[in-house]
Amino acid sequence: MSKLPFQTLKAFSDAHPKPSNRHFQYGTAGFRTLGSTLDSVMFRVGVLAGLRSKRLDGKTIGVMVTASHNPEQDNGVKLVDPRGEMLEASWEGHATVLANAATTDEFLTALDALVKAVKIDVSKPARVVYARDTRSSGPALVAALEDGFKALGIEARDAGVTTTPILHYLVKAINTKGTPESYGEDSEDGYYKKLSGAFKKLVAGKTEPEPLVIDCANGVGAHAAAKLAEYLGNSIPLVLENIATSTPGVLNESCGADYVKTTQRLPPNLVDKLKPGQRACSLDGDADRLMYYYLDERGHFYMLDGDKIAALVAAFIVDLVRLAGLDSEIKVGVVQTAYANGASTKYLSERLPVKCVPTGVKHLHHAAEHYNIGVYFEANGHGTVLFSPTTQEKLAKHEPSTPAQSTALNHLINLTQLINQTVGDALSDMLLVEVVLTHKSYSGVEWNSLYADLPNRLVKVVVSDRNAFRTEDAERRLVSPHGLQTRIDELVRRYGGGRSFVRPSGTEDVVRVYAEASVRSQADGKDYPHVIGTSTYVVFVTELAFRVAGLVYDEAGGDPSRRPKEFL
Known part of the structure; x- marks a missing residue:
């Protein structure tokens, strides 16, 4: 074997x-923190990506520089394995070790140890x-990444500038090019052609x-949505808002999927633009999350999150399989x-069967692979549908016995082309939702009526x-700090139908608290700014969450004198 070019x-x-x-720390979404601190990490990730490719006999590895829904000052980087999936879990540890080597000599020693170990x-x-x-931090960080490529002689x-899902698509398309498992043309245009072509077939005649x-x-996502709209033509009219990609400070600011999910309200600049009953959705900063919503005739806001998307899509696919x-x-x-x-x-x-797993795409994706057709969506709007290779082969070979069976079969085959099966993809998922709504003749109201959400709050x-x-x-109970889970349990028991859990974020230096309850109570002389929608009732869950x-x-x-007011 050759030696590393030390x-x-x-x-x-x-x-x-x-x-x-x-x-x-390489976490759920790779490395993610203030962009100004990531220069060394980017260089080292560039080298690691090359080593990962060499370990897999020269297969193409993806590297995405993004911080998704995080504030604009943040940035990050993650690696994508050859099938378009997340980096193999064992290599997350290698990434963390390399990133934290204190000096160049320690970095080189860690590289040598990695080469020998694997x-x-x-x-x-x-x-x-x-x-x-x-x-704005992207170009400088990419330059550091490219130095990593140069240092190891990587092809x-x-x-360029594109969405995370498109990068995942490209990785799989490149690695399957010219094979029976070809995923599509290995270009951004190939992505748009694949999705728009399948969508047009699925809504033909509707x-x-x-x-x-x-x-x-x-x-x-503004760039990608505009390009996708050109390929879709008249099959679905799209109205793009919040497209100021070159204006400093506005990325994810009071807009986007994370804002809608966490505040449970419209982006402020859509308040006077959205008509009652009109469908609307939000992407996040790298277009891998999707959140739908609408206003009723009284102007009340209704959110259709990842859970609602999963319910809509799963039921539709079950019906097609049966038909x-x-x-x-x-x-x-x-x-x-x-x-x-x-x-x-x-x-x-x-x-249908439902499984709960820890938060993180890698856990959801892996579990979904165990089904013939696995539907996974996080409540935050990140998700997709996986058709196993055996299932795709079965769909290709199945001979329908009636025209109705033939139609349903063709719909399923076209869904395998519409859905980006490598990762959650807001634009692909958006088209999937639109297909189901078109077939069902559903408005947001009918979709929302599938079930009524329990009031919930995320802090x-x-x-x-x-x-x-x-x-x-599956992250539903705390092991440490010791005794904290017991105190949470005691608190939850005071609330009707209450449920709450605490988990450390995989992308930020925060702890997330989720709570839900089935009881609402008349406002007790208190002004709660975080009440769901515009209800005049205080949702018990708001108090529980805080x-x-x-x-x-x-x-x-925390310093008691600086304890946030909402916690009191």
């Missing part, structure tokens, strides 16, 4: 020193495709839908996390060390 690596590494007193043949070729979102393809408003979060005469051979299942609304879990469990608590909070039971958050704040050693 002299070249040293020269490049010296130009990207690790900042002192800072620890980096038996990498350094003489193998290395290929990478990379992209970034619209953040790198720059996909009534053209009313215009759909898309909040693009002032992020890279195609394949219900005895193809089983559909749903994967959720603890954030799923209890009402959605009940609705789905009465119709973030800033802590000094999120790693001090450890969980079990009281649990108060317990977390106290446990984390």
Whole structure:
């Protein structure tokens, strides 16, 4: 085996020193923190991507520079494995070790140890495709990443400014090109052609839908949605809002999927633009999350989140499988996390198998692969549908016995082309939702009436060390800090139909508190600014969420004099 080019690596590494007193961790969404601190991490990730490719005999690895729904000053980077899936879990640890090597010499020592530990043949070729979102810190960080490629002599393809899902698509398309498993043309245009072509087939002969408003979060999704609209033509009219991708400070600011989910309200600039009953949706900063919503005739806001999307889509696919005469051979299942609304879990469990897993795409994706057709959506709007290779083969070979079976079968086949099965994709999921609404002749009202959400609330608590909070039971119960779960249990018992859990964020230095309850109470002379919608009732769950958050704040050693008012 050849040896690593240590002299070249040293020269490049010296130009990207690790900042002192800072620890980096490869988490659920890769590395993510203030963009100004990530120069050394980007360089080292560039080298790691090359080693990962060499370990896999030169298959193309993806690198995405993004911080998704995070504030604009943040940035991050994650690796994508050859099938378009998340980086293999064992390599997350390798990434963390390399990122935290204090000096160039320690970095080179760690590289050498990695090569020997996982038996990498350094003489193998290395290929990478990379992209970034619209953040102003992106170009400088990409330059550091490219130095990592140069240091190891990696064959790198720059996909430019594009969405995270498109980068995932490109990775799989490149690695399957010219094979029976070809995923599509390995270009951004190939992505748009694939999705728009399948969508047009699925809505052919149906009534053209009313215009759909898309909040693009002032992020890279604005570019992609505009291009997709050109390919879709007249099949669905799209109205794009929040498309100021070059204006500093507006990315994800009071807009986007995360804003809608956490505040449970319209982006402020849509308040006077959205007509009663009109469908609207929000993407996040890198277009991998999707949140739908509408206003009723009184102007009341109704959110249709990932749970609602899962319910809509799963039921539609189950019906198609039955109509195609394949219900005895193809089983559909749903994967959720603890954030799923209890009402959605009940609705789905009465119709098909449901599994709960820890938060994070890698957990959901892996669990969904165990079904013939696996539907997974996080409540935050990130998700997709996986058709197993065996199922896709079965769909291709199945011979329908009636025209109705033939139609349903063709719909299922076209869904495999419409859905980006590599990762959650807001634009692909948006088209999927529009297909189901068109077939069902549903408005937002009919869709929302599938089940009534239990009132819920999500609160973030800033802590000094999120790693001090450890969980079990698919993150539904705390193992540490010791005794905190018992105090949470005691508090939850005071609220009718109450449920609450606490987990450390995988993307931010915070702890997240989720709560839901089935009881509403008349306002008791208090003004709660976080009440769901515009209800004049206080939702008990708001109080529950903030009281649990108060317990977390106290446990984390927060200054009592600076305890947020909402916790009182």
